[in-house]
Every structure is written in structure tokens, then in C-alpha cells.
Amino acid sequence: MSDSPATAPTLSRVPIIEGWFTDDVHAPHLIGSKCPLCGTFVFPPRSGDCPSPFCDSTTLEPTPLSRRGKVWSYTENRYTPPPPYVPTEPFEPYALAAVELEAEGLVVLGKVATGVLAADLKVGMEMQLELDVSHRDADHEYMVYVWAPARPSAASTASATASTTDGGAA
């Protein structure tokens, strides 16, 4: 047992689950599957038959999913989950959010970024996908995707009329 070394070793980053998300820390994407015939999306990614009962496709293709979505539901976990969850010591409560992806309409459950709890969340709130360290061992940092409150959009059109009121279209 050695106490904290002066220089931290370089840990290699590995996804906690292979193939569910890309490893670009700045702009990670979930990887889902898409039916080439009817366009139905699936997450987690898988192969095989299209889940749509109206479609005969027997193949699904891997596809990146949108990074943004809106909170559909959320909760907070105040008890240590069973293995394979690797708890922090001491256990810190964390929030879980089901986020409806912007483009695909798919609802994806995920842990919420560290420090953001249920009191900070609201149904309909904009979220974005980020990567966080789940836990570490001697050689690795295990990365997990998390939902984080979306930052004020980088792609915001600042000059556009900021507050267009929805004029009750029938």
C-alpha cells in the first residue's frame, strides 16, 4: 500500500460498457441502432429484428444519437445500488434522469452529472450528454455517460428575436 504518489499515474480511459457511447469527452454521443427500412431507433444498440410491429426488417444499423434532449422523468438514488455498481466511499446520493432525445424521441435513462440532484431538475429541462468517471482501479478510469443540464446553447442565434410568443395556433 502506498500513499498518494506525488505524480498521479496516467490511467487509460475505458468505457464502463463497450459500444454504448463514443469516447469524445467534449462531444460524446450515445450509439443506438436504427432500422434502415422504417427509421425506428433503439437504445441500447443491438442487432436483429426491427422492434416495430409494422416493419419486416431483420437488420438494425448502429447510429449516433442526438446529444440533447428534455427531462421526461427523474428520481434520486439515496441508497447504494448492488454490484456491479461500484459505490463511492462514502456513498453520495445521485440523480437519475429519463431524457427524451431531441431528434429521435427515444427516452434514455442515465445517471445525472455529479452534484446535480433531483431538486435541480425539472420535467422539460434541456439536458446534454457528457462523460464522467464512474470509478477507477490501478490502471483504468471507467467512463460512463451522464445527463447534465444543457449549457446556454453554443449554437444560439443571438440576433434572432429572443422571445417569440406562441400565438395560440389552433
Ligand SMILES: [Zn+2]
Ligand atoms: Zn423497421
